[in-house]
Amino acid sequence: MKNLITFTNTEATIPFVEALKPDVIVNATGSTPLLPPITGLRENIDRPQSSVKGILGMINNIDNYPMDMEGKKVVVVGGGAVGLDVVEFFSNRKAEVSIVEMLPVVGKDLDIVTKVGTYALLEKNHVNILTSTALQEVHPDHFIVKRNDQNEQLDFDYGFVCLGMRSYSPLMKDLTDAFEDKDVEIVNIGDSVRARRIIDGTAEGRNILNTLKTKGYLE
Numbered sequence: 001m002k003n004l005i006t007f008t009n010t011e012a013t014i015p016f017v018e019a020l021k022p023d024v025i026v027n028a029t030g031s032t033p034l035l036p037p038i039t040g041l042r043e044n045i046d047r048p049q050s051s052v053k054g055i056l057g058m059i060n061n062i063d064n065y066p067m068d069m070e071g072k073k074v075v076v077v078g079g080g081a082v083g084l085d086v087v088e089f090f091s092n093r094k095a096e097v098s099i100v101e102m103l104p105v106v107g108k109d110l111d112i113v114t115k116v117g118t119y120a121l122l123e124k125n126h127v128n129i130l131t132s133t134a135l136q137e138v139h140p141d142h143f144i145v146k147r148n149d150q151n152e153q154l155d156f157d158y159g160f161v162c163l164g165m166r167s168y169s170p171l172m173k174d175l176t177d178a179f180e181d182k183d184v185e186i187v188n189i190g191d192s193v194r195a196r197r198i199i200d201g202t203a204e205g206r207n208i209l210n211t212l213k214t215k216g217y218l219e
Contacts, residue, residue: 032056091126
């Protein structure tokens with residue numbers, strides 16, 4: 001796109017945004033992992049000495065995981081869409097994978113087509129599914145979980161905590177205040193509104209076209 005200017009490695013401060021003299025501002029800052037007050041979670045997740053990662057830590061290290069992980073133990077806490085993506089990644093590399101979920105089933109909020117495919121993959125790759133199981137403690141090389149009113153230790157070579165996401169929108173209020181008296185359209189979209197499914201954020205991104213049409217920029 002010849003009319004697209006991209007700024008990388010750049011913080012979107014209010015002075016910087018003001019200098020661009022915008023007519024429309026789209027805030028799409030996304031979300032960050034949810035970290036409940038679980039013993040050892042904040043101390044161990046994404047730390048250099050720890051094998052415990054969140055989804056962002058996994059993505060940042062994705063090129064460092066071997067293609068053949070046969071014999072390696074992977075434990076994923078969280079049976080939602082993100083946790084199941086992590087399970088798929090490692091189970092396809094022949095790792096011994098366990099998934100821990102508080103609810104009676106994994107993938108509760110998946111659409112029916114994705115759910116059928118996911119369940120087939122879990123069965124095919126012999127994933128150990130621990131439902132109705134809650135994370136109690138996080139350690140550099142093992143998790144303590146509660147299952148059937150009993151604590152169990154799950155050892156791992158790689159551990160992942162995927163307990164959901166929360167919106168991340170540090171600039172939205174400042175943007176609203178800075179442009180309050182100016183003819184500038186400010187639109188907040190995607191996970192920066194509320195952490196949801198990717199289809200919701202995609203739809204909102206596409207709906208920016210309606211804002212541009214209203215302003216007459218697409219004529």
